[in-house]
Amino acid sequence: MSVFSSSRLIGKTVLITGASGGIGQATALLFAKAGSNLILLARREEALQKVAEQAAAAHKASGVVGGGKIATIKLDVSNIGAVNNLWSQIPQDLRNVDILVNNAGFVLGVERVGSISEKDIEAMFQTNVLGLIAMTQLLVKHFKEQKSGHVINIGSVAGREPYAGGSIYCATKHAVRAFTGAVLRELVDTPIRVTEIQPGMVETDFSVTRFRGDKSAADKVYEGLQPLVAEDIAEEIVWAAARPPHVNLAEVYVLPVNQASPTLNYRPGKQ
Numbered sequence: 001m002s003v004f005s006s007s008r009l010i011g012k013t014v015l016i017t018g019a020s021g022g023i024g025q026a027t028a029l030l031f032a033k034a035g036s037n038l039i040l041l042a043r044r045e046e047a048l049q050k051v052a053e054q055a056a057a058a059h060k061a062s063g064v065v066g067g068g069k070i071a072t073i074k075l076d077v078s079n080i081g082a083v084n085n086l087w088s089q090i091p092q093d094l095r096n097v098d099i100l101v102n103n104a105g106f107v108l109g110v111e112r113v114g115s116i117s118e119k120d121i122e123a124m125f126q127t128n129v130l131g132l133i134a135m136t137q138l139l140v141k142h143f144k145e146q147k148s149g150h151v152i153n154i155g156s157v158a159g160r161e162p163y164a165g166g167s168i169y170c171a172t173k174h175a176v177r178a179f180t181g182a183v184l185r186e187l188v189d190t191p192i193r194v195t196e197i198q199p200g201m202v203e204t205d206f207s208v209t210r211f212r213g214d215k216s217a218a219d220k221v222y223e224g225l226q227p228l229v230a231e232d233i234a235e236e237i238v239w240a241a242a243r244p245p246h247v248n249l250a251e252v253y254v255l256p257v258n259q260a261s262p263t264l265n266y267r268p269g270k271q
Ligand SMILES: NC(=O)c1ccc[n+]([C@@H]2O[C@H](COP(=O)([O-])OP(=O)(O)OC[C@H]3O[C@@H](n4cnc5c(N)ncnc54)[C@H](OP(=O)(O)O)[C@@H]3O)[C@@H](O)[C@H]2O)c1
Pocket: 017, 018, 019, 020, 021, 022, 023, 024, 041, 042, 043, 044, 045, 047, 075, 076, 077, 078, 103, 104, 105, 106, 107, 127, 131, 154, 155, 156, 157, 198, 199, 200, 201, 202, 203, 204, 205, 206, 207, 209, 230
């Protein structure tokens, strides 16, 4: 029997940012299989629509009775005004959100300090930090009224240990870690759960975005070792959400077996 066949997720409503690809997409599909309802957010409407169709098919194929309602909302989380207006765009029957997965995020470039563009610095902070905070503020308010809820933030190995060529991204993910830790502490007297998932190398479009569309540069990141895939992180997210209500997985640090830190790895397959 799959560990994900927990009835605890049936009929729960899960809001996922950055659901149009990578980890967000895999997470949407796994929650759909588990019988949850979904609110999927991202900037690319068409890609989001495709994920919604895949999620509907995954829910149907699972045979789980309950859940399966899916809404998509085009939203750039870096637009704080739009985040603050999000509630009115959520269909009435999905406003009882139970789980927020703050997944939208990215890294741009490997430039060293002194040569990093203001535009890239702002873009990373605006999405990875300010967008995540705005989403959390909105949903925690709702979770407090509802007297239940779960915030799941996607941090990173880069939020635990900085590395050269990643100063801004590392700073954003350290901010996510600090923010998540403070929220965990603030909500200690509530039933609301707070989790941070900290992935190591996951092969998604993440590195393609970092290298501004250069796929061969992105492929080199994973050369000679077996990286994580989006589904590996989705499993951790869904696992955390499916724990009994009195159990809070506060931090989940997930690495490929041949990675030990942002820069320490072993590449058995490299010539
Ligand atoms: N891959 C890794 O190695 C790795 C490791 C540690 C942590 N992470 C974290 O995992 C999360 C997901 O990354 P991924 O690996 O799945 O990368 P990905 O495949 O590039 O997916 C990123 C997702 O975020 C969305 N997104 C980006 N900016 C957004 C914004 N301003 N508003 C709304 N959505 C936005 C993108 O959708 P649109 O373009 O459609 O908006 C896309 O769906 C990120 O927070 C990343 O920092 C990744």
